[in-house]
Amino acid sequence: MTNLQRYNKIIKDYLGCTDEELNDEVLVYNRYPKWDSVKHMEMVAALEDKFCVMFETLDITSFSKYSLGIEILRKLGVDI
Amino acid sequence: MIFDIDRRDPERTALLSDGGQSVSYGILSDHIRRIGEAVPAGSLAFCLCRNVPESVIGYLGLVQNSCAPLLLDAKLDPARFAGLFSCYRPSYLWIPEDLSGSFQPYIRKEILEMDGYCLCATGQERADLNQSLALLLATSGSTGDPRLVRLSRENIMSNAAAICRYLMITQEERPITTLPMHYTYGLSIINSHLLAGACVLMTSSSYVQQPFWDFFSREKATSFGGVPYTYQILDRLHIFRGKLPSLRSCTQAGGKLPEALQRKIAVWAEGSGVKFFVMYGQTEATARMAYLPPQDCLNKPGSIGIPIPGGRFEIIDKEGNVLQQPGQTGELVYIGPNVCLGYAACREDLARGDDNRGRLLTGDIARKDEDGYYYIVGRKKRFLKIFGIRISLDECEKLLKEEYPGTEIFCGGEDNDLRIYCRDRKAAAEGAVFLADQLHQSRSAFSSFYITQIPRNEYGKILYKEFDRYVAS
Numbered sequence: 007m008t009n010l011q012r013y014n015k016i017i018k019d020y021l022g023c024t025d026e027e028l029n030d031e032v033l034v035y036n037r038y039p040k041w042d043s044v045k046h047m048e049m050v051a052a053l054e055d056k057f058c059v060m061f062e063t064l065d066i067t068s069f070s071k072y073s074l075g076i077e078i079l080r081k082l083g084v085d086i
Numbered sequence: 087m088i089f090d091i092d093r094r095d096p097e098r099t100a101l102l103s104d105g106g107q108s109v110s111y112g113i114l115s116d117h118i119r120r121i122g123e124a125v126p127a128g129s130l131a132f133c134l135c136r137n138v139p140e141s142v143i144g145y146l147g148l149v150q151n152s153c154a155p156l157l158l159d160a161k162l163d164p165a166r167f168a169g170l171f172s173c174y175r176p177s178y179l180w181i182p183e184d185l186s187g188s189f190q191p192y193i194r195k196e197i198l199e200m201d202g203y204c205l206c207a208t209g210q211e212r213a214d215l216n217q218s219l220a221l222l223l224a225t226s227g228s229t230g231d232p233r234l235v236r237l238s239r240e241n242i243m244s245n246a247a248a249i250c251r252y253l254m255i256t257q258e259e260r261p262i263t264t265l266p267m268h269y270t271y272g273l274s275i276i277n278s279h280l281l282a283g284a285c286v287l288m289t290s291s292s293y294v295q296q297p298f299w300d301f302f303s304r305e306k307a308t309s310f311g312g313v314p315y316t317y318q319i320l321d322r323l324h325i326f327r328g329k330l331p332s333l334r335s336c337t338q339a340g341g342k343l344p345e346a347l348q349r350k351i352a353v354w355a356e357g358s359g360v361k362f363f364v365m366y367g368q369t370e371a372t373a374r375m376a377y378l379p380p381q382d383c384l385n386k387p388g389s390i391g392i393p394i395p396g397g398r399f400e401i402i403d404k405e406g407n408v409l410q411q412p413g414q415t416g417e418l419v420y421i422g423p424n425v426c427l428g429y430a431a432c433r434e435d436l437a438r439g440d441d442n443r444g445r446l447l448t449g450d451i452a453r454k455d456e457d458g459y460y461y462i463v464g465r466k467k468r469f470l471k472i473f474g475i476r477i478s479l480d481e482c483e484k485l486l487k488e489e490y491p492g493t494e495i496f497c498g499g500e501d502n503d504l505r506i507y508c509r510d511r512k513a514a515a516e517g518a519v520f521l522a523d524q525l526h527q528s529r530s531a532f533s534s535f536y537i538t539q540i541p542r543n544e545y546g547k548i549l550y551k552e553f554d555r556y557v558a559s
Contacts, residue, residue: 035295039161043292044542047319063323067296 009086012056013076020049033072049075057084088150088239089246089281091115098257100280101139104289104301107201109139111283114146117200121147124198124205129153130213130436131178132171134160134185135268137290140203142267142276144180149220149239153178154436156222156234157268159544160185170224173232174433175210214437218427222436223270223369235369236427236438242277245372245424248394249278252377253335253363257283260332262307264293264316269545271339274373275311294319306332313340314347315546321347326354335361339374340545342462345387352383366390366462370446372424375399376460389459390452397422399460401452415463418452421445451478471501472531479504485524486517494540498550506534507553 007015014028021040027033035041046069050061053075059082061069069075079086087093091100096112109117121144125131131148133155135141141160148155156174158167160182171192181189183202194209220239225231249255261279263286265272279286287305291297293316301307310333312320317338320326336355343351348364355362362383366376376399378391393399400419401409409416421444428441451463464480471477479497486495486506490513499505506517517534541552 036290036292042544043294043319044315044544044546046292046294047322048539063325064296066323067294067299070295 009057009079009084010076013053013079013086016049016052016056017072017075020045020052028072030071030073035070053079057082059084087115087118088146088243089277091118091146091280094257094283098283099285101142101286101288102305103139104287104291104297105138107139109143114143117143118147118150120200121198121205122151125151125153125178126212127152128212128215129178130174130176130215131155131180132174132176133157133180134162134182135266136160136182137263137267137272137288138182138202139288140182140201141180142280142286142288143200144203144205145221145267146280148178148180149242152220154215154219154222155180156224157273158224159266159268164188170232174234174430174436175208175213177208177210177212179206179208180204181206213433216427216437216439218440219436222430223268223273225369232431234430236430236436237372238427238440241372241424241426243281244396244422245274245374245394246277246281248396248422248424249274249374250282251395253278253337255279255282255284259284259308259334260287260306261309261311262287262298262302262305263289264310264312265545270369270373271311271313271367274367275337277373293323302330303332308332308334309336311337311339313545313547314338314343315542317343317347317351318546321350326351329358330360333358333360335363335380337363337365339365339367341547342388348387349384352380355380355383364389364391366460368446368448370426370442370448371420371422372426374424375420375422375448378459382459386455386457386459389455389461391459393420393422393460397424399452399454401454412454412456415451415453417466418448418450418460418462419445420448470499470504472504472525472527473502475527477504477525477527482506482521482525486513486521489513489520490517496540496548496550496553498553502531504532505553506532507537507557508534509537509540511536 065078092115094111098111099108100111100114101109131153133144135157183204192208193206195207196204198205218238221237222234267273289301361380364378367374376390376393398421401416403416425442425444425446449466454460464478468479482497493510493513495508508514514534514536518532522529522532535557537556538558539556541549
């Protein structure tokens with residue numbers, strides 16, 4: 007499994023979305039019905055576990071759409 | 087007018103949105119009058135709320151005009167809305183315009199439009215409302231239960247006034263919304279600050295998102311409220327390490343904060359010149375019943391504090407006798423002018439009068455200490471019997487958390503079948519045996535499970551009934 011596949015699996019597990027929905031038009035915080043603060047923090051914790059990284063405050067608060075999660079992981083040194 | 091809104095300086099800002107919309111007390115009282123003119127007094131209305139000024143305007147306009155609005159989340163599941171609609175058949179809806187399409191089947195006529203919200207008639211005949219009824223709130227956000235809490239204007243006014251007094255709210259305050267306004271605690275923050283003539287900063291964005299904090303610092307928020315889960319997230323966001331220069335106070339209610347976190351926040355608050363209030367309330371008491379004065383936060387950890395001004399507590403045994411001695415545990419009873427009229431389960435119940443007469447059985451088991459400070463020991467329903475012995479599930483969770491530190495562990499189940507759910511493999515394997523031995527009970531009545539997720543509602547509250555759905559095979 008590639009890191010991108012791992013990332014996508016976590017997003018799908020927590021938000022219950024389909025492969026087709028994995029994009030910035032659909033997966034936006036608060037607009038996508040299931041992406042609320044509870045799910046947000048659970049996803050952050052799952053990403054931290056899976057990729058052995060630590061999200062800083064600004065990483066958590068700026069993770070507001072699908073692609074930004076990938077960008078933050080890259081910034082934290084994950085090859086994705 | 088409600089909260090004396092028409093007697094404030096009309097130029098002062100009452101509501102300020104993150105979209106830049108500003109509503110002064112003068113405009114607010116005009117809007118409240120406009121809604122009053124459009125709806126006949128004594129009508130039942132559903133108000134679909136967001137944290138935007140128009141939601142507050144609609145709610146106040148309806149209450150002011152002796153209508154009974156039921157406040158609901160604008161994001162409410164359509165099936166749940168349909169259930170409530172057919173159960174109570176409101177004559178009016180106050181809804182965001184962008185949702186009017188999905189509510190089309192319920193709308194007969196649009197009556198009034200106001201900055202993105204509209205008032206619609208449903209064509210339903212008028213309900214027979216009791217004269218004292220002013221507001222309806224749901225007790226649970228997401229479940230299918232149509233049960234509502236019936237509140238009077240006296241309930242709303244007395245609780246707002248009591249909150250203003252013990253929090254010492256002045257017109258200089260600028261609370262920022264962190265909780266939805268259809269939730270009793272979120273609403274109480276809006277009510278008490280409008281009564282004080284303050285300015286409420288309204289945002290729909292969450293504190294886990296950057297726009298919230300941009301709005302917070304741009305508009306110099308002075309306070310916020312939160313349930314335990316809010317504070318757990320804020321802790322994860324390292325808020326209690328830094329400084330929020332404009333912040334003067336913060337409040338916590340909606341359940342018990344883990345004591346270690348309470349201590350951490352209290353120490354941070356003291357060092358930052360912030361007043362931190364732990365509080366206790368229920369929808370059935372309009373919102374608030376008790377508060378822990380900030381100076382007691384460190385020496386009375388775990389306490390819900392003392393009754394709010396105008397209220398008092400009793401602790402009663404199973405037979406209803408009042409227990410006078412400190413340390414005795416029993417059900418907590420609250421007596422005060424903010425105790426709701428009662429519940430409603432159907433449209434006919436809206437005609438009912440005051441069932442409670444100012445006295446509320448909270449369903450919480452509590453004790454008080456020698457200084458008159460109260461402590462919640464557990465929820466009455468959070469007890470079950472193992473072969474005839476009464477066991478507190480909260481107590482069980484405490485034992486398990488001490489044995490498996492840092493693990494999230496929850497207890498549920500029914501009589502003779504105590505079920506432990508956790509996010510730790512080791513605790514899932516050993517927890518049942520450990521707990522049975524600790525309680526000197528037969529192991530056969532205990533089982534433990536590893537769960538893939540912790541079921542929570544939108545406020546982060548644990549949904550105990552849903553645990554079995556997340557048990558890993």
